[in-house]
Amino acid sequence: MNEEALVLKLFGIPFNVGNILSGLVAALVVFAFIFWLSRDVKMKPTGKQNYLEFLIDFTNGIVKSAMPDEIGRQFRLLAFTLFMFIFVSNQLGLMIEFAIGDIHYIKSPTASPLTTLTLAFIVLTMAHFVGAKKFGLWGYVKNSFLSPMPMMAPISMIEQFTNFLTVALRLFGNIFSGEVLLTTIGHFAKSKGIWTTIPAIPLEMIWQGFSLFIGTIQAYVFVTLIMVYVSEKVEVE
Secondary structure, eight states: OOOBOOEEEETTEEEEHHHHHHHHHHHHHHHHHHHHHTTTOOSSOOTHHHHHHHHHHHHHHHHHHHSOHHHHGGGHHHHHHHHHHHHHHHHHHHHOOEEETTEEEESOGGGSHHHHHHHHHHHHHHHHHHHHHHHHHHHHHHHHHSSSOGGGHHHHHHHHHHHHHHHHHHHHHHHHHHHHHHHHHHHHHHHSTHHHHHHHHHHHHHHHHHHHHHHHHHHHHHHHHHHHHHHHHHSOO
């Protein structure tokens, strides 16, 4: 997929316009969707409120599977927000794609490694901060790097870096490859006129459905792994 990026500099810092616009659109879609679901909330849920409570229970279950409820309660909103944003970001390129020439202004934000690396960096940095806040600096170092034995410290340090890379690049790789294949099918449809357009239509539909499934699974996997990594910082094994 031959794609260029529009980069603007502010105070000497480069900003990818496509990533910023795509992330903003994904955030606005999540806000509008949750705002709509949460209107007219009742003690006895009906209709759209049932769907909202299902989503909340689903992400709460991810947190519960990673850490005890008394510890995990403070991370429920984080898990819910992460899941919704990543889910919508994964699907955005299937619903909306805006490009001028080779420059994409709106696509799936998670099809960019900068987005997924940033998400992973923010959340994992927060996990280290929460661990240090709970146990104190020495207790955090002991729990995260010197357990079960001090000689494991080098491996534990390398593990922090590999966790960061794997959780980010797994999400990026799956979403980016899906968009590449959709682009390839689009080029195939235009290559020989009607002879390639007709077979490309069912291929496009099948892959869009599969991409929807993959995007959902990857949002679940990302949040699950993040909660596991957070639990390693706030729990004593």
